[in-house]
Amino acid sequence: MLWLNLLLNGIVWGCALGMVAVSFSLIFATTRFFHVAHAAVYGLGGYITWSALKHGLPEWAALVVGVAVCAAVGAAIQKLLYERLDRSGATHLVILIASLGLSAVMQNGVAAIYTSNILQFGLPWGNRTTTIGGALLTNTQLLTVVFGLASYAGAMWFAHRTVLGKRMRAVASNPFLAEITRLQPRQVHVAVMAIGSAMVCIPGVLVPLDLGLQPFGGVPILLTATIAVIAGGVGSITGAFLLAVVIAVLQNLSLLIMPGEWSIGITFGIFVIFMLFRPRGLFSS
Amino acid sequence: MRQLRRLAFFAAALGALASLPAAADTIKLGAVLPLTGPAAVVGTQEQRGIQYAVDEVNAKGGIAGHKIEVIFEDNQAKPDQSVLLFNKLVDLQKIPAIFTGYSGPSLAMAPLATRKKTLLVNGGAQADALDKASPYLINTIPVLAGELEVLATYLFADAGKKTAAILFENNAAGIAGRDDFLGSFEKAGGKIVAQEPVPFGDTNYRPALLKLAAAAPEVLFVVITSGTPQLADQIRQIDAKFMVAGNTFFSDPELIANPNAEGFIHTQVLINAPEGMAAAFKAKYGTEFDFFPKQYYNAATVVMSCIEKLLKDGKPITGENLRAALFEIKTFKGLTTTVFNTNTAATQINMNRITAKADTTIKVIPPK
Numbered sequence: 001m002l003w004l005n006l007l008l009n010g011i012v013w014g015c016a017l018g019m020v021a022v023s024f025s026l027i028f029a030t031t032r033f034f035h036v037a038h039a040a041v042y043g044l045g046g047y048i049t050w051s052a053l054k055h056g057l058p059e060w061a062a063l064v065v066g067v068a069v070c071a072a073v074g075a076a077i078q079k080l081l082y083e084r085l086d087r088s089g090a091t092h093l094v095i096l097i098a099s100l101g102l103s104a105v106m107q108n109g110v111a112a113i114y115t116s117n118i119l120q121f122g123l124p125w126g127n128r129t130t131t132i133g134g135a136l137l138t139n140t141q142l143l144t145v146v147f148g149l150a151s152y153a154g155a156m157w158f159a160h161r162t163v164l165g166k167r168m169r170a171v172a173s174n175p176f177l178a179e180i181t182r183l184q185p186r187q188v189h190v191a192v193m194a195i196g197s198a199m200v201c202i203p204g205v206l207v208p209l210d211l212g213l214q215p216f217g218g219v220p221i222l223l224t225a226t227i228a229v230i231a232g233g234v235g236s237i238t239g240a241f242l243l244a245v246v247i248a249v250l251q252n253l254s255l256l257i258m259p260g261e262w263s264i265g266i267t268f269g270i271f272v273i274f275m276l277f278r279p280r281g282l283f284s285s
Numbered sequence: 286m287r288q289l290r291r292l293a294f295f296a297a298a299l300g301a302l303a304s305l306p307a308a309a310d311t312i313k314l315g316a317v318l319p320l321t322g323p324a325a326v327v328g329t330q331e332q333r334g335i336q337y338a339v340d341e342v343n344a345k346g347g348i349a350g351h352k353i354e355v356i357f358e359d360n361q362a363k364p365d366q367s368v369l370l371f372n373k374l375v376d377l378q379k380i381p382a383i384f385t386g387y388s389g390p391s392l393a394m395a396p397l398a399t400r401k402k403t404l405l406v407n408g409g410a411q412a413d414a415l416d417k418a419s420p421y422l423i424n425t426i427p428v429l430a431g432e433l434e435v436l437a438t439y440l441f442a443d444a445g446k447k448t449a450a451i452l453f454e455n456n457a458a459g460i461a462g463r464d465d466f467l468g469s470f471e472k473a474g475g476k477i478v479a480q481e482p483v484p485f486g487d488t489n490y491r492p493a494l495l496k497l498a499a500a501a502p503e504v505l506f507v508v509i510t511s512g513t514p515q516l517a518d519q520i521r522q523i524d525a526k527f528m529v530a531g532n533t534f535f536s537d538p539e540l541i542a543n544p545n546a547e548g549f550i551h552t553q554v555l556i557n558a559p560e561g562m563a564a565a566f567k568a569k570y571g572t573e574f575d576f577f578p579k580q581y582y583n584a585a586t587v588v589m590s591c592i593e594k595l596l597k598d599g600k601p602i603t604g605e606n607l608r609a610a611l612f613e614i615k616t617f618k619g620l621t622t623t624v625f626n627t628n629t630a631a632t633q634i635n636m637n638r639i640t641a642k643a644d645t646t647i648k649v650i651p652p653k
Contacts, residue, residue: 002499005523009491108321115572116325118488118512120539127545129522138522211488212515216323220487255496260481261455 003256005135010252012141014245015148016203021225021232021240022155023199029172029235030192032092033082036099038200039218040106041077045070045201046208046217047110050119059123067201074197077102078190103219111215118212126209140210147202152241155199159237168192172235231271233281243282247271311352312592312602315374316384317360317367317394323486324362324387326511327577331386331409332357333570334581342589349596353589356380364393375401381604382588384581385422388412388457395419403604404611408584409577411533412461416629421608424629425584426554429458429508430465432532435634435650436552437469440504440530443648444550448478450502450527452493452516454509455482462508462532470506478502488512490519504528513537517545536576536637536644546639553644555633556580556621579620586619587611624652 020042027035049066057065081102085095126140159165171178171185178185208217225240228247232239247267254263278284316335319328339353347353356378358370367390374380375397382404385391391407395418398405405422407415411429415422440446449470453459459482467477479500481493490512497505505527507516513535520529528548535551556579558566566574591610592602600606617623623630636648 002495005495006492009495013489111321111325116321116323116329117572118326118515120514127518127522129524136522136524212512214323214486214488216486252492255481255492260483260493260496264484 001134003253004133006252006255007249008132008135008137009141010249011245012137012144013252014248015145016207017221017225017228017244017248018148018241019151019203020200020221021228021244022152022237023196024222024225025229025232025235025237025240026155026159026168026192026199027196028229030168031078031082031189032175033086034092034096034099035077035082035193035196036096036222037077037103037106038196039222040103040110041070041073041197042200042204042218042221043107043110043213043215044073045204046213047114047119047215049201049205050114050121050208050213053121053123063202063205066205067198070201070204071194071198075190075194077197078193082193083186083189107215107218114213114215116215118214119208120212121209123209138210140206144203144206144210147206148241151199151202152237155237158195164188164191227268227271231275231281233283236281236283239281239283311354312348313378313380314353314355314382314384314588315378315380316355316357317370317374317390318357318384318386319362319390320357320359322361323511327409328359328362328386330572330575330577331384331581333566333572334408334578334583335384335585337566337569337578338582338585338589348589348593351592351596353592355384355585360390362387362390364389366390367393368397371397371403375403381602382406382607384408384584384588386410386577386581388415388461391415391422392418392457395422398422398604401604404588404607406584406588408580410458412457413465414457414461416627420628421604422628423587423608423611423625425587425623426580426630427632427634428629429462429532430469431631432552432554432634433462433465434469435636436506436530436532437466437473437475439550439636439648440506440528441470441473441475444504444528446475446504446528448476448502449504449506450478450497450500451480452490452497452505452507452509453480453482454485456485458510459485459508466506466508483509486511488515490516491523494519494523494525498523498525498527502527504530507531508534510534511537513540514543514546517543517549521545533576535639538573538575541639541644542642544642547641549639550647551637551639553635553637553646554580554621555635556583558582558620583617583619583621583623587617587623590614590617622652 024038045066048069049062052062052065128139129136167183167188170183171188175185228244229240232243250267251263318331319325343352360367371394384406386409388410391410398421399419408425413428413430415424416428451463453463479497481497483493531551533554540546558574563574591607594610595602595606615625621632631652633652634650635646637644638647
């Protein structure tokens with residue numbers, strides 16, 4: 001049953017990665033800014049929710065506080081940093097560097113306030129297990145799958161069924177046309193940054209609920225999620241989510257045939273070869 | 286020719302005078318530790334341990350009237366960064382002794398310590414290569430080989446475990462731990478049935494644990510430097526049947542307080558704080574006076590004892606003289622008795638078991 005355990009573990013991890021990938025995809029496809037500070041927003045969401053819990057708020061209320069703070073921080077980053085840089089004619093490379101700097105400031109700020117120790121949420125219900133077909137999954141893992149699928153479905157609904165979602169896709173498709181047809185791309189950018197940041201708060205809470213809170217924990221997750229976004233096809237929500245799950249499942253199942261040292265290298269090696277044959281990603285038009 | 290000799294004599298005398306601190310001069314030491322990044326959880330505790338010892342000495346008027354100051358530099362546990370910071374401290378600040386942590390950075394700085402005759406004092410890293418990396422690299426904690434020989438022998442002979450699996454951190458300390466345990470356990474007569482690495486800082490141990498559990502070992506040996514409470518949770522979640530064993534890295538108060546760590550056994554390099562010291566430390570820094578601050582407090586007292594001897598003997602405070610003083614003093618009565626027969630200290634090692642949220646000693650192994 002090792003394969004089943006690894007498969008389920010991969011799906012769970014893939015759903016967490018998928019939420020990060022989808023939220024990053026929404027932002028990147030619309031703004032074209034490589035928002036590295038998304039990793040710091042992911043981390044911040046966990047710490048804010050942890051603080052709210054420690055102040056006695058119930059779990060759901062603490063999560064709402066975390067999501068709201070992340071949305072506000074995302075909007076502020078867009079309005080106060082990226083938009084200003086963009087207006088002053090900064091290239092996307094400059095914005096990337098600014099984002100890297102902001103990420104370092106935020107993560108080190110969190111480490112200074114909360115210490116670099118791995119913090120635990122300490123919610124006993126999170127560690128309780130359920131047996132599924134002979135494999136054991138914790139409540140946190142099950143919740144990650146539920147939230148992951150709901151986030152994917154929600155992002156699809158938002159992008160295809162809401163006015164803002166349609167404006168977002170129009171801006172992503174042709175920013176110049178969007179500008180002259182009064183779609184107000186800059187407002188759309190702020191809204192998308194707020195939505196993407198709110199969305200990334202959910203895995204930012206669920207992953208640490210399972211594995212512990214670390215100030216720098218968002219960086220490796222964002223890195224993998226970025227690969228999923230690019231390999232899935234920039235702008236494709238389905239591509240980002242699906243590829244995140246595929247990467248996580250491959251990383252887990254590869255342990256059946258090779259030691260862990262090789263797992264990450266070979267998984268990403270496969271993607272390098274894949275990108276050679278399909279450089280615009282799996283779901284590119 | 287005579288003039289040249291005279292000049293050389295005066296230059297040497299001036300050099301000696303320059304490194305001999307004036308009456309009220311502050312003596313500066315250095316520390317290259319991970320103060321940010323994933324390793325900062327340990328690095329900041331190490332920093333506090335050093336600072337606590339220095340503050341204690343300075344509060345009593347310093348050493349023979351000289352205040353001690355430690356210049357802390359952040360290497361993020363990166364070897365390349367450590368080399369730059371070492372050069373900065375030694376070349377610009379003329380620092381005679383530098384505290385270090387983590388095996389990779391310490392090994393990277395070791396050749397520079399030899400070349401520049403600067404005392405490098407490691408109070409926390411345990412890779413075996415540190416033992417003979419440089420005559421100027423002093424380890425105030427035993428390297429892993431000695432500790433894991435004790436553990437492997439105990440598991441095979443006393444606990445009757447014949448098969449083991451290894452979960453190790455994929456860095457210098459983890460790989461050294463894996464190799465030491467593998468060698469000692471097989472030498473004792475046991476068999477290693479599986480081994481898996483985990484990246485440093487990653488607390489998702491499940492895939493590796495699932496694979497190791499499938500090999501059905503009687504005991505799982507773990508050598509990871511952080512994230513042990515998360516490891517305990519995940520071991521219980523997969524309903525593992527094996528015993529869990531580790532080294533001093535298991536002396537994390539959060540792990541000991543975790544009910545899922547019940548029954549874990551581990552070796553423990555002995556280090557105890559006097560009554561009241563732990564409480565005073567916690568009041569000052571808001572964190573526990575746990576293993577790493579204790580070790581670095583001890584390392585700092587070793588260095589300051591050497592400085593005291595040099596000042597008493599009227600010798601300049603140089604790396605070379607500090608090293609000589611260390612071997613002259615040889616036995617230091619700090620938080621633990623630390624004996625230097627070689628560059629690596631010998632201390633007492635205990636076998637402990639975590640039971641009912643307490644770490645209980647089940648066997649004592651005196652220093653060799």
